[in-house]
Amino acid sequence: MSVWSLHPQLENDTTTVGDLALCRVLAIDDADYPWLVLVPRRTKHDPEKWEPVFGKDHASSYVTEIADLGVDAAVLMDEILHASRVLKDVTGCDKLNIAAIGNVVPQLHVHIVARWINDPLWPKPVWGAAPPRHGDLVAFARLVATMRDRLGIDEPNSFSS
């Protein structure tokens, strides 16, 4: 079994909130859009866990598609619901935008973004638009701490992958 690790670009672009049962939860520092990213801690060579449906010849060992998760897809959905409810409740947003795209970073990751009908990009999606506009660091740190607390995640100092 390959050892899971976070893709370097996700590592570079985000702050770690912590680990749920399946996913590492990340936060993107965007002043306009509170933004979580869920990354299932699975590799392609984990035969106990799932059936790779998209071919073992794929260039990387990253899981790239939700369908690659097999039975873990149900856990991913549970964690999407959990994170959705917390993000909605904490931010009071008008809408959540949820997506698994992965055209740039191949490691499967699910965006959960809080949107408002008067935010700068509304109604366009945030993906493929300008890079995040970084905001106040203290406010972002507070959001990360709140999300960690509300998601029921311990301090991220002893990850199990």
Added chain:
Amino acid sequence: MSVWSLHPQLENDTTTVGDLALCRVLAIDDADYPWLVLVPRRTKHDPEKWEPVFGKDHASSYVTEIADLGVDAAVLMDEILHASRVLKDVTGCDKLNIAAIGNVVPQLHVHIVARWINDPLWPKPVWGAAPPRHGDLVAFARLVATMRDRLGIDEPNSFSS
């Protein structure tokens, strides 16, 4: 219980593939991107089925968020996996892009779009870009028929909502 119906804009913009257990499956005629849309046939006032977490005071009776589905979210995930595998297998695409956005059409709907690394918009998402470029009608009809067959859906003449 409210009676479920498809949002008029989705009706206008798509062709019906048919009904899975939870979702109506639609196809968008886009010559560059084979594109399915899954719409859970649920209303907000369906207390046997789910707990509305985002407030009963919402303007419409449409389910707008995945988290509104409650236990049906697991069925949605099953149907996303099923449609993903079929779309990938039929098209031989390089990547699937999957999203629940709903900033324009409030009724919850999940896009599943086939992408190639040499397609016109790669690596940008298709949402928020130009409208679909309609292609050959016969080819599109063939794709819809193939998807219907491979998804195991009967001809859409007797929908149960």
